[in-house]
Amino acid sequence: MMGYNIFTDILPVRGYSRGLFYDFGKQKLKFAPNTLLDFFKGNNYVDKNDLPQEYLDFLLREKFVFEISNRLKDCFPKLSNDYDSYSIIRHLLIEIDFETRLEELETTISFIENELYCYHLILIIKEDLSYHKELICNLVKSNTVDNFESIGIKSFVDKSETINEILVKTKKITNFYIVDKKIDIIHKDLDFERQQVYRVPVKSNENYNFVSSELFSINLSMYSESQKHNTYFNRKLYIKSNGEIKSSVESQEMFGYLHEIKKPEELKAIISRSNFQKYWFVHKEICDVCKDCEFRHMCVDNRLPFQREDGTWYHKEECNYNPYICKWRGEEGYLSLKECGVTSNESGFNINHEKIEAINKILWKKDKETESA
Ligand code: SF4
Structure with missing residues (x-):
């Protein structure tokens, strides 16, 4: 008996009203009826005679399946969903204000990068961006941030000239988020080389809901992480400009001050607390x-x-x-x-x-x- 096996990097996800094929190879999405996805519930293989012709046509057209004898169907096991990360903290968010000095910033970042193996950095600036232009450029040009995979800036003031200047001077900045009171939905302004500029909405305060298809990420690492973790809150650390240690910008709890931390172990102990990790596993x-x-x-x-x-x-x-x-x-x-x-x-x-x-x-x-x- 012949049948069809779904490619290993195609993962069907059922929703309430429709299903979605995540195509990790092509980094694309394709909607489909749940009734089609149900054929692959718990298995990768479907017998030829079981699939309605229109479903088969769709699957072949999209190159989601390949023909195979049912004797070989067990030769293509499913991808593992196991998730692990060497980072204790993956995203570090630091708020900058007039009091922030370059040396302090470098010390904080190095400390967290080296001790917690962090690789994404976001600088949050609520004041006029142009006041901090030099600090940002000097930090990004220094080798303190060389090992970060991405460096983002979140600005609450929209000054396109300054933004362009920073982007041009510091090629290492990957994402620029401009917080905008006038828009409802996230909007991508620019995208050149690796540098992307987003316009994100804000409501009454800094904690706003920015869920948008612009920020969807079709990658296996996130898919695996999402099985048991909250992909936004997991392994995040936020340091406010006054040194307050928090688990995210959105959470209310505070876990002491950075200047009170004398040894890396103390910070690690804070992060290990179940209260600090409260949202990490709310998938x-x-x-x-x-x-x-x-x-x-x-x-x-x-x-x-x-x-x-x-x-x-x-x-x-x-x-x-x-x-x-x-x-x-x-x-x-x-x-x-x-x-x-x-x-x-x-x-x-x-x-x-x-x-x-x-x-x-x-x-x-x-x-x-x-x-x-
Ligand atoms: S937050 Fe994400 S998963 Fe939840 S309803 Fe919105 S788009 Fe869907």
């Missing part, structure tokens, strides 16, 4: 709403998760994407969770399946099989 499969979303293994979500008394997790703020109707905020036909009959709050999680079905019938009249991201 999307255990968060209401997100667990129904087809993007849950590739999305970066900075909303703080909250735990109910029964142990389940939810978000207080709604995502920019509604997975029950497959619509982004701002898109034609978008409805909020409440408008779709979904409630997720401190008291519990409820889905009005009939209401969603009726809405989807109107929104999606035609087959979504071949629609792309």
Whole structure:
């Protein structure tokens, strides 16, 4: 008997209303009906006679499967989802203000880079960027940051001339985030060589929900990490300009001051505390709403998760994407969770399946099989 095996780097992810094939080889996404993805539930192989012709045509057209005898089907095991990282802290965020001195900044960064094996750095600047231009350029040009894989700047002031100057002078900066009160959804401005400029929304304070397809990342490392970790909060460290140690910009808890730390072991001990790592393991499969979303293994979500008394997790703020109707905020036909009959709050999680079905019938009249991201 002949059949079809799915390529190892193609991973189907079921959502509430549609499924998604993650194509890691081509770094592409392809939507498909859940009924098609169900053929690959728990296995990589499907007998030829079991697949409806239209599904087979789709899979062959997209080069997601190859023909094979069923005697050989066990020769292609699934990819392992195991995740590990040599970094104790992977993302270091440092707030800069008028008091910050280059030597202090270099000392802090070296300390964390060398002791915690950190490889992503983000500098947060809330004041006028031009005041800190020289400090940033000198830091980035120094060899202190040579080992970082990425260096980002998050600026709360939009000064395009200064941004361009910094980008041109310091080729090592990979991401520039401009916080903008006037926009709702993240927007990519520039992308030249490795340097990317994003415009991200902010609401009343610095903690805003920036979930956007622009920040989706189709890579195996994130997919594996997302199985058991929160891909935004995991292994993050935030140092405020006054030295406060926090686990992220968004979290409320403070864990002492950097200038109180005398030995690397003390900082390691803080990071090892279960309170510091509180959000690291709150992955999307255990968060209401997100667990129904087809993007849950590739999305970066900075909303703080909250735990109910029964142990389940939810978000207080709604995502920019509604997975029950497959619509982004701002898109034609978008409805909020409440408008779709979904409630997720401190008291519990409820889905009005009939209401969603009726809405989807109107929104999606035609087959979504071949629609792309
Ligand atoms: S619903 Fe959850 S998983 Fe889906 S895009 Fe929003 S934050 Fe990501």
